[in-house]
Structures are given as structure tokens and as C-alpha cells.
Amino acid sequence: MKILSRYLPLIGLVVPTLAIGFGGGRLVLAHRTDSAAPRDFPPPVYRFPSDEEVEAALEAVGLATLELAHRTFGSARVSFRVAGR
Helix, strand or coil, X not given: CCCHHHHHHHCCCCCCCCEEEEECCEEEEEEECCCCHHHHCCCCCCCCCCHHHXXXXXXXXXXXXXXXXXXXXXXXXXXXXXXXX
């Protein structure tokens, strides 16, 4: 959690769906993983992948998870993942 620990204190909002950011050659993803997410943001507009689906998608394009952290904001559970080659 070395990389994520620098950024988690700055995050004040719950990320409703997949968010992508680049920094220092790393891919940072944040997505909700709680069961209430689809109720709060109904399909088909929003899609909430599981941690396993995100991991498989990263592997499919040659990336690996370097760090993974989960945080809870109210009732929302958010996964923060740093990936790289």
C-alpha cells in the first residue's frame, strides 16, 4: 500500500464506477464493490465489476496488481488498485 497511502487521504468522494488515472507509470483504478452499488446507480447506465473481474481484465492486457486496498465510505465499499507491468 506504499503508493496508495499517498493518495487515499485526498479522496473525499465515493467513486461511483471505474475511475482511471495514471501516475509514475502506474494505472490506478477505483471502483465500488459493495452490494448496494447497483441500487444506488442502476443498470444499464452503470456497471460495477467485482475485484475478480477487474483482475482478469488487467491480466488480459498484460498488467498485474501491485497494490490493492479496500476502504469504506458510509455504506459504500471501494476497491483501490495500483497496476503495472
